[in-house]
Amino acid sequence: MPLRLLKNAFSDAPDPRFFNTPRGLRDSYDVVIIGGGGHGLACAYYLARDHGITNVAVLEQGYIGGGNTGRNTTIVRSNYLTPEGVKFYDESVRLFQDLAEDFDLNIFYSERGHFTLAHTDAAMRTMRWRAEVNKHFGIDSEVVDRDTIAEAVPMMDLDCGGEHPVLGALYHAPGAVVRHDAVAWGYGRGADKRGVEIHQKTRVTGIRVVQGKVTGVETDRGVIKTGKVISMVAGSTPRVTKMAGITTPIVIHPLQACVTEPMKPWLDTIIVSGSLHVYVSQSSRGELVMGAALDPAILHSTRSTLDFVEGLADQMLDLFPFLGNSKVMRQWAGMADMTPDFAPIMGRTAVDGFYIDAGWGTWGFKATPVSGKTMAWTVANDKDHALIEPFSLARFDRFELVGERGAASVGH
Amino acid sequence: MKLIHCPKVGTRPASEFVYGGLWRPMPDPDSTTDMEWSHYVFHRDGAPGVQREWWCHAPTGMWFVAERDTMKDEFLRTMTVAEAMKDLAHG
Numbered sequence: 281m282p283l284r285l286l287k288n289a290f291s292d293a294p295d296p297r298f299f300n301t302p303r304g305l306r307d308s309y310d311v312v313i314i315g316g317g318g319h320g321l322a323c324a325y326y327l328a329r330d331h332g333i334t335n336v337a338v339l340e341q342g343y344i345g346g347g348n349t350g351r352n353t354t355i356v357r358s359n360y361l362t363p364e365g366v367k368f369y370d371e372s373v374r375l376f377q378d379l380a381e382d383f384d385l386n387i388f389y390s391e392r393g394h395f396t397l398a399h400t401d402a403a404m405r406t407m408r409w410r411a412e413v414n415k416h417f418g419i420d421s422e423v424v425d426r427d428t429i430a431e432a433v434p435m436m437d438l439d440c441g442g443e444h445p446v447l448g449a450l451y452h453a454p455g456a457v458v459r460h461d462a463v464a465w466g467y468g469r470g471a472d473k474r475g476v477e478i479h480q481k482t483r484v485t486g487i488r489v490v491q492g493k494v495t496g497v498e499t500d501r502g503v504i505k506t507g508k509v510i511s512m513v514a515g516s517t518p519r520v521t522k523m524a525g526i527t528t529p530i531v532i533h534p535l536q537a538c539v540t541e542p543m544k545p546w547l548d549t550i551i552v553s554g555s556l557h558v559y560v561s562q563s564s565r566g567e568l569v570m571g572a573a574l575d576p577a578i579l580h581s582t583r584s585t586l587d588f589v590e591g592l593a594d595q596m597l598d599l600f601p602f603l604g605n606s607k608v609m610r611q612w613a614g615m616a617d618m619t620p621d622f623a624p625i626m627g628r629t630a631v632d633g634f635y636i637d638a639g640w641g642t643w644g645f646k647a648t649p650v651s652g653k654t655m656a657w658t659v660a661n662d663k664d665h666a667l668i669e670p671f672s673l674a675r676f677d678r679f680e681l682v683g684e685r686g687a688a689s690v691g692h
Numbered sequence: 693m694k695l696i697h698c699p700k701v702g703t704r705p706a707s708e709f710v711y712g713g714l715w716r717p718m719p720d721p722d723s724t725t726d727m728e729w730s731h732y733v734f735h736r737d738g739a740p741g742v743q744r745e746w747w748c749h750a751p752t753g754m755w756f757v758a759e760r761d762t763m764k765d766e767f768l769r770t771m772t773v774a775e776a777m778k779d780l781a782h783g
Contacts, residue, residue: 503697516738516741517738518736518738518739519739519740521738522737522738522739525740527731527735527736527737528735528736528738529734529736530736530738531736531738532738532740532762557736576710576711577711577713577745577760577765578743578745578762579762579765580762580763581763581764581765583765587707607737620734667731675728675734676730676734676735677730678730679726679730
């Protein structure tokens, strides 16, 4: 990296662009991926790298990583509650740790440690439960007391103004933050190098299904023949599944987040409170990146509201009263695919050749590498990968829900 | 401030209201298959559009039905549960 910097300093030629812009759509592809976010690009990357399938088009209606990949709060962790969830997210954290080397790109992976605060006895019980499940699967996760939290985060008011004192926390040392754009670009560049075509500003308008089998995709730039389509769109899943003629339990709720003005470093861990519905970390630029719970009602819009900032600030000040004078710089919203059990929906569907990677609600970014990898395997072998079997769409027909709400319900 | 009209209580700030999920007819549990029942319990249309929903005015506990555009977040119409039931009966 430093050598490249030096070389460019003495050269007039600009650095090569990250991606080629393919001229037009071809008549047919082996696989079409709808959605050029982290998941879609990761899937394209692993299809090309691990399975040798390079005749692939990624269709993105906007620009790469412009959806929820660029709207999340960049937290990566694996301290979930169910064995299915823990195994899946643990694999994702492991993949994340090697990504920078895979890509030859700095993704600013920064291990911070992750505290999930408990303010009630009931929450402490869930923390102990999560810690035991986590440890059983070899994940670094433990319940800690107030003193440990006070030592790690001296600025926190552990009594929260006396209203809901912190009793303890679940501490997950591998909890990390990652630069989310770099993850999307890294996967995109890796896929592009191996021959995958990434078509931005290409909107899918229909999916052709003949006798229960996918035959093609209609876009605003023409029709493509293909036998395999993967829907990897966060927040637009119901629109895409409607095109394929299937229904899912997914409904869309907005999830909002915001950042403060930059300040001196004072918070080097990630703090989450399920009871207060807040989570916060400090970025390398010094901004506090903060988020809260979902908006309560279904909405297909990325508008943000004053209600959200007011509610969030109220709770944040209980934890960190000294932030009273800091200013909020930006706020935004993403559309989250919500499922009844707070677990994703992945794998094959009733339509032959139509695969789904959806229901990523508020926990999609941390699953980017493992989703791409397992979905690529699933599409290449036309068989659900073992890690995603519990997340199939058919689980709802069998009443076999995954029950991840206790560990996933605060959006982070 | 955003306002919502409750057919019984009148027009009040949105912060007083709680969203209660989709308003939809329940199939007869005795005559449906497991598959139909699971679809009723879990599956949703999910696509943007105008839908009927349960809303509750929290301070008074008054439940009513609203027609809302989920693309624009606009309330088109609100009605009492009795009115919504009548609509349902007329198909």
